[in-house]
Amino acid sequence: MKFRCKYCGREFTSETALKRHTKDIHKSRHYAPRIVLTLAVALLLVAAGAFLLTRQGLGAPISGVECQSGEQVAYHVHTLLEIYMRGEKIKIPANIGIIPRHCMYWLHTHDETGLIHVEAPRQMRLTLGQFFDIWGQRLSSHSVLGIDLASSNLEMRIYVNGERYSGDPREIELMDNSSIVLDIGPPFAK
Ligand SMILES: [Zn+2]
Ligand SMILES: [Zn+2]
Known part of the structure:
Protein backbone atom coordinates (compact mmCIF):
# COMPACT_ATOMS: atom_id res chain seq x y z
CA MET A 1 0.00 0.00 0.00
CA LYS A 2 1.26 3.44 -0.95
CA PHE A 3 0.63 6.64 0.94
CA ARG A 4 0.48 9.63 -1.35
CA CYS A 5 1.13 13.18 -0.21
CA LYS A 6 -1.87 15.28 -1.13
CA TYR A 7 0.29 18.39 -1.52
CA CYS A 8 3.20 17.23 -3.72
CA GLY A 9 2.17 13.74 -4.86
CA ARG A 10 5.25 12.01 -3.42
CA GLU A 11 4.59 8.46 -2.29
CA PHE A 12 5.52 6.85 1.01
CA THR A 13 5.49 3.31 2.26
CA SER A 14 4.02 4.06 5.66
CA GLU A 15 1.51 6.49 7.06
CA THR A 16 4.07 7.59 9.65
CA ALA A 17 6.52 8.53 6.92
CA LEU A 18 3.85 10.50 5.06
CA LYS A 19 2.87 12.33 8.24
CA ARG A 20 6.49 13.20 8.96
CA HIS A 21 6.93 14.38 5.38
CA THR A 22 3.77 16.52 5.52
CA LYS A 23 4.84 18.03 8.80
CA ASP A 24 8.41 18.75 7.68
CA ILE A 25 7.80 19.89 4.11
CA HIS A 26 4.28 21.25 4.08
CA LYS A 27 3.98 22.44 7.66
CA SER A 28 2.63 25.88 6.81
CA ARG A 29 0.15 24.46 4.31
CA HIS A 30 -0.79 21.80 6.80
CA TYR A 31 -1.69 24.30 9.47
CA ALA A 32 -2.82 27.28 7.40
CA PRO A 33 -6.30 25.94 6.60
CA ARG A 34 -6.93 25.28 10.29
CA ILE A 35 -5.81 28.79 11.29
CA VAL A 36 -8.00 30.33 8.57
CA LEU A 37 -10.96 28.25 9.70
CA THR A 38 -10.46 29.23 13.36
CA LEU A 39 -10.24 32.92 12.41
CA ALA A 40 -13.34 32.64 10.23
CA VAL A 41 -15.31 31.04 13.06
CA ALA A 42 -14.11 33.69 15.53
CA LEU A 43 -15.09 36.51 13.15
CA LEU A 44 -18.46 34.90 12.56
CA LEU A 45 -19.10 34.72 16.32
CA VAL A 46 -18.18 38.38 16.78
CA ALA A 47 -20.43 39.39 13.87
CA ALA A 48 -23.30 37.26 15.22
CA GLY A 49 -22.90 38.84 18.67
CA ALA A 50 -22.97 42.36 17.25
CA PHE A 51 -25.96 41.46 15.11
CA LEU A 52 -27.88 40.10 18.10
CA LEU A 53 -27.07 43.15 20.21
CA THR A 54 -28.33 45.47 17.47
CA ARG A 55 -31.38 43.34 16.81
CA GLN A 56 -32.36 43.50 20.48
CA GLY A 57 -31.98 47.24 20.22
CA LEU A 58 -29.21 47.23 22.80
CA GLY A 59 -27.23 50.40 22.35
CA ALA A 60 -29.50 51.78 19.64
CA PRO A 61 -30.13 55.53 19.94
CA ILE A 62 -33.12 56.40 22.17
CA SER A 63 -34.95 59.65 21.47
CA GLY A 64 -31.87 61.02 19.75
CA VAL A 65 -29.53 60.10 22.60
CA GLU A 66 -26.67 57.90 21.50
ZN1 LIG B 1 -20.74 62.55 35.56
ZN1 LIG C 1 -20.67 58.81 33.68
Whole structure:
Protein backbone atom coordinates (compact mmCIF):
# COMPACT_ATOMS: atom_id res chain seq x y z
CA MET A 1 0.00 0.00 0.00
CA LYS A 2 1.26 3.44 -0.95
CA PHE A 3 0.63 6.64 0.94
CA ARG A 4 0.48 9.63 -1.35
CA CYS A 5 1.13 13.18 -0.21
CA LYS A 6 -1.87 15.28 -1.13
CA TYR A 7 0.29 18.39 -1.52
CA CYS A 8 3.20 17.23 -3.72
CA GLY A 9 2.17 13.74 -4.86
CA ARG A 10 5.25 12.01 -3.42
CA GLU A 11 4.59 8.46 -2.29
CA PHE A 12 5.52 6.85 1.01
CA THR A 13 5.49 3.31 2.26
CA SER A 14 4.02 4.06 5.66
CA GLU A 15 1.51 6.49 7.06
CA THR A 16 4.07 7.59 9.65
CA ALA A 17 6.52 8.53 6.92
CA LEU A 18 3.85 10.50 5.06
CA LYS A 19 2.87 12.33 8.24
CA ARG A 20 6.49 13.20 8.96
CA HIS A 21 6.93 14.38 5.38
CA THR A 22 3.77 16.52 5.52
CA LYS A 23 4.84 18.03 8.80
CA ASP A 24 8.41 18.75 7.68
CA ILE A 25 7.80 19.89 4.11
CA HIS A 26 4.28 21.25 4.08
CA LYS A 27 3.98 22.44 7.66
CA SER A 28 2.63 25.88 6.81
CA ARG A 29 0.15 24.46 4.31
CA HIS A 30 -0.79 21.80 6.80
CA TYR A 31 -1.69 24.30 9.47
CA ALA A 32 -2.82 27.28 7.40
CA PRO A 33 -6.30 25.94 6.60
CA ARG A 34 -6.93 25.28 10.29
CA ILE A 35 -5.81 28.79 11.29
CA VAL A 36 -8.00 30.33 8.57
CA LEU A 37 -10.96 28.25 9.70
CA THR A 38 -10.46 29.23 13.36
CA LEU A 39 -10.24 32.92 12.41
CA ALA A 40 -13.34 32.64 10.23
CA VAL A 41 -15.31 31.04 13.06
CA ALA A 42 -14.11 33.69 15.53
CA LEU A 43 -15.09 36.51 13.15
CA LEU A 44 -18.46 34.90 12.56
CA LEU A 45 -19.10 34.72 16.32
CA VAL A 46 -18.18 38.38 16.78
CA ALA A 47 -20.43 39.39 13.87
CA ALA A 48 -23.30 37.26 15.22
CA GLY A 49 -22.90 38.84 18.67
CA ALA A 50 -22.97 42.36 17.25
CA PHE A 51 -25.96 41.46 15.11
CA LEU A 52 -27.88 40.10 18.10
CA LEU A 53 -27.07 43.15 20.21
CA THR A 54 -28.33 45.47 17.47
CA ARG A 55 -31.38 43.34 16.81
CA GLN A 56 -32.36 43.50 20.48
CA GLY A 57 -31.98 47.24 20.22
CA LEU A 58 -29.21 47.23 22.80
CA GLY A 59 -27.23 50.40 22.35
CA ALA A 60 -29.50 51.78 19.64
CA PRO A 61 -30.13 55.53 19.94
CA ILE A 62 -33.12 56.40 22.17
CA SER A 63 -34.95 59.65 21.47
CA GLY A 64 -31.87 61.02 19.75
CA VAL A 65 -29.53 60.10 22.60
CA GLU A 66 -26.67 57.90 21.50
CA CYS A 67 -24.95 55.10 23.33
CA GLN A 68 -21.21 55.25 22.91
CA SER A 69 -18.33 53.20 24.21
CA GLY A 70 -16.27 55.08 26.75
CA GLU A 71 -17.41 58.12 28.69
CA GLN A 72 -18.01 61.27 26.65
CA VAL A 73 -16.43 64.08 28.62
CA ALA A 74 -16.53 67.09 26.26
CA TYR A 75 -19.88 68.11 27.80
CA HIS A 76 -20.23 66.82 31.34
CA VAL A 77 -22.87 68.22 33.69
CA HIS A 78 -25.06 66.84 36.47
CA THR A 79 -28.70 67.30 37.39
CA LEU A 80 -30.23 65.95 40.57
CA LEU A 81 -33.60 64.27 40.16
CA GLU A 82 -35.82 63.50 43.14
CA ILE A 83 -39.15 61.75 42.89
CA TYR A 84 -41.59 61.56 45.79
CA MET A 85 -44.66 59.35 45.66
CA ARG A 86 -47.24 60.13 48.37
CA GLY A 87 -44.48 61.70 50.44
CA GLU A 88 -42.04 58.80 50.09
CA LYS A 89 -38.83 59.16 48.17
CA ILE A 90 -38.55 56.79 45.23
CA LYS A 91 -35.17 55.23 44.57
CA ILE A 92 -33.84 55.95 41.09
CA PRO A 93 -31.76 52.95 40.01
CA ALA A 94 -28.02 53.04 39.43
CA ASN A 95 -26.66 52.33 35.95
CA ILE A 96 -29.64 53.60 33.99
CA GLY A 97 -28.32 54.09 30.46
CA ILE A 98 -25.28 51.89 30.97
CA ILE A 99 -24.95 48.64 29.03
CA PRO A 100 -22.01 46.83 30.65
CA ARG A 101 -19.04 46.17 28.36
CA HIS A 102 -20.97 47.69 25.46
CA CYS A 103 -21.83 51.37 25.67
CA MET A 104 -23.07 54.29 27.75
CA TYR A 105 -25.88 56.67 26.84
CA TRP A 106 -25.16 60.39 27.03
CA LEU A 107 -27.64 60.40 29.93
CA HIS A 108 -26.99 57.88 32.68
CA THR A 109 -26.78 57.26 36.41
CA HIS A 110 -23.85 55.79 38.29
CA ASP A 111 -25.56 55.39 41.67
CA GLU A 112 -28.94 55.54 43.39
CA THR A 113 -28.67 59.18 44.50
CA GLY A 114 -30.79 60.45 41.58
CA LEU A 115 -27.82 62.25 40.06
CA ILE A 116 -28.26 62.25 36.29
CA HIS A 117 -24.93 62.42 34.49
CA VAL A 118 -25.01 64.28 31.19
CA GLU A 119 -21.89 63.15 29.37
CA ALA A 120 -21.97 64.03 25.70
CA PRO A 121 -19.42 64.63 22.95
CA ARG A 122 -20.55 68.28 22.60
CA GLN A 123 -22.80 70.77 24.36
CA MET A 124 -26.43 70.08 23.57
CA ARG A 125 -29.92 70.40 24.99
CA LEU A 126 -30.92 67.17 26.73
CA THR A 127 -34.17 66.82 28.59
CA LEU A 128 -35.86 64.94 31.42
CA GLY A 129 -38.12 63.26 28.83
CA GLN A 130 -35.11 61.77 27.08
CA PHE A 131 -33.78 60.52 30.42
CA PHE A 132 -37.10 58.79 31.18
CA ASP A 133 -37.07 57.22 27.70
CA ILE A 134 -33.63 55.74 28.37
CA TRP A 135 -34.85 54.61 31.81
CA GLY A 136 -37.77 52.93 30.04
CA GLN A 137 -40.38 54.82 32.11
CA ARG A 138 -43.26 56.94 30.89
CA LEU A 139 -43.33 60.62 31.72
CA SER A 140 -45.94 63.21 30.83
CA SER A 141 -48.11 65.75 32.63
CA HIS A 142 -50.70 63.00 33.08
CA SER A 143 -48.66 59.92 33.91
CA VAL A 144 -45.39 58.97 35.54
CA LEU A 145 -43.69 55.64 36.30
CA GLY A 146 -46.65 53.74 34.88
CA ILE A 147 -49.18 55.56 37.07
CA ASP A 148 -52.05 57.45 35.49
CA LEU A 149 -52.33 60.46 37.79
CA ALA A 150 -55.98 61.41 37.23
CA SER A 151 -57.37 57.91 37.69
CA SER A 152 -55.31 57.51 40.88
CA ASN A 153 -56.49 60.87 42.24
CA LEU A 154 -52.92 62.06 42.22
CA GLU A 155 -51.33 65.31 41.21
CA MET A 156 -47.72 65.92 40.21
CA ARG A 157 -46.08 69.10 41.45
CA ILE A 158 -42.84 69.87 39.68
CA TYR A 159 -40.03 72.01 41.03
CA VAL A 160 -36.99 73.13 39.05
CA ASN A 161 -34.28 74.63 41.27
CA GLY A 162 -36.90 75.04 43.96
CA GLU A 163 -39.37 76.95 41.77
CA ARG A 164 -42.77 75.56 40.79
CA TYR A 165 -42.78 74.52 37.13
CA SER A 166 -46.04 74.14 35.24
CA GLY A 167 -44.86 73.19 31.74
CA ASP A 168 -44.35 69.82 30.11
CA PRO A 169 -42.09 67.76 32.41
CA ARG A 170 -40.52 66.09 29.38
CA GLU A 171 -39.16 69.45 28.22
CA ILE A 172 -37.21 70.27 31.38
CA GLU A 173 -33.63 70.74 30.30
CA LEU A 174 -30.95 68.91 32.26
CA MET A 175 -28.73 71.82 33.28
CA ASP A 176 -25.57 71.78 35.33
CA ASN A 177 -26.08 71.68 39.09
CA SER A 178 -29.83 72.02 38.72
CA SER A 179 -32.39 70.11 40.73
CA ILE A 180 -35.66 68.66 39.55
CA VAL A 181 -38.29 67.43 41.97
CA LEU A 182 -41.35 65.47 40.97
CA ASP A 183 -43.65 65.57 43.99
CA ILE A 184 -46.59 63.25 43.48
CA GLY A 185 -49.38 63.31 46.06
CA PRO A 186 -51.32 63.87 48.17
CA PRO A 187 -49.70 63.75 50.56
CA PHE A 188 -46.90 65.89 49.17
CA ALA A 189 -43.29 65.89 50.36
CA LYS A 190 -42.79 69.63 49.98
ZN1 LIG B 1 -20.74 62.55 35.56
ZN1 LIG C 1 -20.67 58.81 33.68
